Every structure is written in structure tokens, then in C-alpha cells.
Amino acid sequence: MFTGIITGIGTLVRVDRDQTGERSEWGDTRMVVESQYDCESILIGASIAHSGACMTVVEKEQTAEGCRYAFDVSDESLDKTTLSDWKVGHKINLERAMTAADELGGHLVSGHVDQVGELISREALAGSLKLTFQAPADLMATIAPKGSITIDGVSLTVNMVEDAQFSVNIIPHTAEVTTLGQLQPGDKVNLEIDLIARYVARYLSQMRDKS
Known part of the structure; x- marks a missing residue:
């Protein structure tokens, strides 16, 4: 769950999908985002909302700029969201999943784009x-x-x-x-x-x- 309060703006730095439009070897499109988050605080499997779409972190790497991490996007998500239009350099609103101790400053958000x-x-x-x-x-x-x-x-x-x-x-x-x-x-x-x-x-x- 999320609150709709943005905690950072990330940059799309890589999109892995065959130029012909075919799925990549793991079955989905893989996107890599550069963020200012601390990688140590992000677990593999963590949920992060990307301009409203909840995605699961599958890889991560600490860089000089912050944390570079990857997530896989299903064809269903590409069909139902704007992610299919994203190109390298695209700016993304980021929000990490809320915890029980967080202030609910916005409203309850599922991260499931309608x-x-x-x-x-x-x-x-x-x-x-x-x-x-x-x-x-x-x-x-x-x-x-x-x-x-x-x-x-x-x-x-x-x-x-x-x-x-x-x-x-x-x-x-x-x-x-x-x-x-x-x-x-x-x-x-x-x-x-x-x-x-x-x-x-x-x-x-x-x-x-x-x-």
C-alpha cells in the first residue's frame, strides 16, 4: 500500500526488450531506474510505485548517484499503464511502500492503475x-x-x-x-x-x- 505522497523522482536508464517487440528472456520487459534512495534500505522483492504503478525490485546496485534497481513489467501492465511509452531519460514519480509507522498524508493507494x-x-x-x-x-x-x-x-x-x-x-x-x-x-x-x-x-x- 502507498499514500500518494512522492518521496523522489527517478530516471529510467535502461529498457530491456527485443527491438522487434518480442519478450525478453525472462518473459517480461525489464526496466532499470536510477534513484536517490539508499540501496541498503531497499530489499529485493520490495514494492515501489512508479508514477502510480506498483513494481517489484528484482535487482539493485549502489551507484555514486544513489540506487540503480530493476523491475520486470508484464505485458498486461504495459497495456494498462503509460509504461509502454516510457523511453530512456523519462522522469518517474517514486514512492516506497508505506509502513505501519508512516504518516498517512495523502490517501490509501494500492498502486494498481485503473x-x-x-x-x-x-x-x-x-x-x-x-x-x-x-x-x-x-x-x-x-x-x-x-x-x-x-x-x-x-x-x-x-x-x-x-x-x-x-x-x-x-x-x-x-x-x-x-x-x-x-x-x-x-x-x-x-x-x-x-x-x-x-x-x-x-x-x-x-x-x-x-x-
């Missing part, structure tokens, strides 16, 4: 930045004003919901310490809806199917 959204517009507004996104219709039904949503791993409060779009406001600090401040219209983002909304939507879907 769908991909797209930034429609950005607007400077009273010292903050208003970001408006478009999301798939079935996901919009679970997004509510003043509810929580995770965008590229960042816990945020929804301000406006209208048709197939919703907006959030981010303060200068959030724009500086996450990748959200660099987003431009047309950029794709990973979206995770609130956990409660996810199960309510599932329950209502089951009830409709039985009626």
Missing part, C-alpha cells in the same frame, strides 16, 4: 496550477468532486467533474517535487480511483447484472 487519462489543459490560477484531464467514460462514473484520485502516483483532490473531464489544482511545491508540473496538453497519465469508489462501482455493477 486506466490512462490525458491532460487536456493547464492553467496558472491564483498561484497554483489547474490541470484538466480527460478520462474514459466508465472511470468518470467513479470520480467525484472533493473525492480523492491518484494521478501518476500523486494523491490529489478532485475539484471539478464535467462530462468526460475532471480537474485538480496543484500547489507550487507539488509542481516542483513531482513530474506533474512538467505535464503538457496531450501527455498521458496513470489514474487510480479511490479504493472505496472502486469497490462501490464493482458492487453496483454486480447488482445491475443480477437485476
